[in-house]
Amino acid sequence: MSPNYFQQYQDADMDELADVIGDLLQNPITVEDADHKLIAYSSHGDSTDQARWSTIMGRRVPEKVLTRLWKDGVFQELLTQDDPVHIPAKDEVGLGKRVAIAIRRGNDVLGYIWAQEVNRPITRDDDEILRQAAKAAVSRLIQRQGKRKAEEQRRKEFLWELLLGNHHSEVIIRQKAESLQMHLAPSYLICIIEAAGLRLDQYLYPLLMRDKLFWVVDGPQIILLIGLTEPKKEKSNVLIRKVEQFLSDSLGKLETYVSVGQVIAGYGRGYKSYTEIVKSYQEALHAVKIKKLFPREIAGIHGYHELGIYRYLLKCKQWDEEQGYENERLEVLKQYDRDNQTAMQETLETFLDAAGKVNVTAQRLHIHINTLSYRLRRIEEIMQVDLENMNQRTSLYLELKMAKLNEEQ
Amino acid sequence: MSPNYFQQYQDADMDELADVIGDLLQNPITVEDADHKLIAYSSHGDSTDQARWSTIMGRRVPEKVLTRLWKDGVFQELLTQDDPVHIPAKDEVGLGKRVAIAIRRGNDVLGYIWAQEVNRPITRDDDEILRQAAKAAVSRLIQRQGKRKAEEQRRKEFLWELLLGNHHSEVIIRQKAESLQMHLAPSYLICIIEAAGLRLDQYLYPLLMRDKLFWVVDGPQIILLIGLTEPKKEKSNVLIRKVEQFLSDSLGKLETYVSVGQVIAGYGRGYKSYTEIVKSYQEALHAVKIKKLFPREIAGIHGYHELGIYRYLLKCKQWDEEQGYENERLEVLKQYDRDNQTAMQETLETFLDAAGKVNVTAQRLHIHINTLSYRLRRIEEIMQVDLENMNQRTSLYLELKMAKLNEEQ
């Protein structure tokens, strides 16, 4: 029966606890939370390695160290077992030999304790010390997590305020962000992912963490603030590429759980001023709305700036309704289809979607090219239009898509 | 020296005067105004012909009689000479033999006196009676014309009220129209013709009379209420055809005075309820506005319903401005043109106007077809667009036309 090493230190804070562990193991100790942010470290370790030094200075474990440890399966081990993991030195990332253990409550990992092996080797005999240390750290980390949750909550509330346009001063926004420890990227956009019946934040958690995004959940939607961390490039392309990459990752992941088409994503334009976040949000909402209305037409498109005519469609429709404008031409064609059980409207739409290429149209409709040609001639007669005229062709295209808004709902 | 036949009847009204003339010539007399509306007729003519009977019953000379008299050159004679014109019988239109004289002041013809030859022949000896009768009628017709002018004025004011949407009750509109002797057609539309520096009502007077239109003049514009007199056909086509015919006549006439393109015309949709006249007017105004902005694009088009995409263009533009949307793609192309002194934008516009037909485009631009193909490839690279994609092609088309709104003003 081993002694209870930490009984007498129940009132000690995390830093004192690190010192106690360090004394017991005679080696430098570092304590991190689940996100690898530095929580505490033993103070009288005289010698240390590059990795620990960087961690303490940056208040977080360096990215390249984390990447390496993930790659080598160290975290996988830590996440799945209660016992300490002995890690050989990885000189390429400045990491000396050390032992680590996860601080966990039930299945949740709250953080990690790292003991560097520099003054003396750490053997299996020391494992019990680390196990007890991890247990002793739990209550302190839960407290800390509570604080973080509250802070996270305040951040989300602030993001909602921004999304709803409650703030009008850039300066005040930046001040408040600073106070909430939110690092606002110099250029950003709002992206929305929607999937009915899925707790999106849970499924996407790893990706959200990876890209350090701010987000809020609104019913079936998750609303993401995506920014460029490096302000070097001015090109808006970079931001677009980042969000497309993120969507590619997320949708790929989500579509393993729900069928394709059940997941919808859209994003607004990129802005620099955070007073305009409400615009990017509205644009993202618009994009999502349109994607629901025209899933086939703009499959694979997520950006508001890529919507093309569909960006105007709802407005135009609305305007038509306001002034009681009806498209008699299209109505005539529909009536013809009903009367003769033909598919003129479908033919026209396919033809227009194919940008007037007859062979493409004929293929898509599975009809002979001359049948198509005949139908197009009939359509021109029935509707009294000239399909060679770009103005007429374009307005027909718009009207056709507008008409679909009525049909499909 | 012949006697002064009418000296003693200076206070007599027009009907009494007709009786006096009838007594002198021993024949039935009819007096009409310039528009062939019945003004007065002698009462104790016992026998008469079909034409006179119809004129009195209908309070206007029947159309077919007028047509025939125009065709036979009778009116041409009456309009150009002061003397009575002796007219042989025209049995096909129920017109017996008669003599007519114009009532004129200076060059203006105020009306006509008709003397039917039924009781006794009217000879050259009676000409002096008719000459004096015409002279005697002048003052009375001027008075009458004054009244008509006032009534005309009230009609125009009423039309303005309708155009501006001041009336909301169909019943009241019809009552007021009735009281103003305005026969409202069962279906109508508003047409506007505009030509700077031309008194349009003067130039178009014959046409306006021919079609019995109501109209008001507003600066350089004349606003016409065009209706279908025969309510038999329900087809809106008939109305459209009528206005197109009218415009063809009017513009043809006007363009002999001013250069083509200086005259602009547009018309709204057809309606049945006169509470909607304001809509037709607004649509006509919109059509005129668009025709000024895009003279080349919609040359030969006048109807609001034919505007196609141009109907939406201003709204879309306005919306873009409201939400601060800028077309970076197009701007990039323009910049390229400026930098390299190329004509990519023009090329793109011509290509789109030609609905993507390369040979048409190349011809219009006077370039080799391969040059065009090269330019299109470059445009796709520069703008990062896919011209084969109908959505992109259409939105480019819209954006291009919208951009022209900025450039040309």
Place this chain on the structure above:
DNA sequence: CTGCTATTTGTGAAAATCCACAAACGAACT
């Protein structure tokens, strides 16, 4: 059943489009 009409499919030839490649040209730069 028999015309009648609208629709679909087939054939073939002329016209247009697309594509790859090459040559010529002019402006800018070294």
Place this chain on the structure above:
DNA sequence: AGTTCGTTTGTGGATTTTCACAAATAGCAG
């Protein structure tokens, strides 16, 4: 002067489009 680059024009051949005409099919009314 020579080089480079973007642009224009030319050539030839495969592919697509367009058009006219004919034949087959299906639905419908007398």
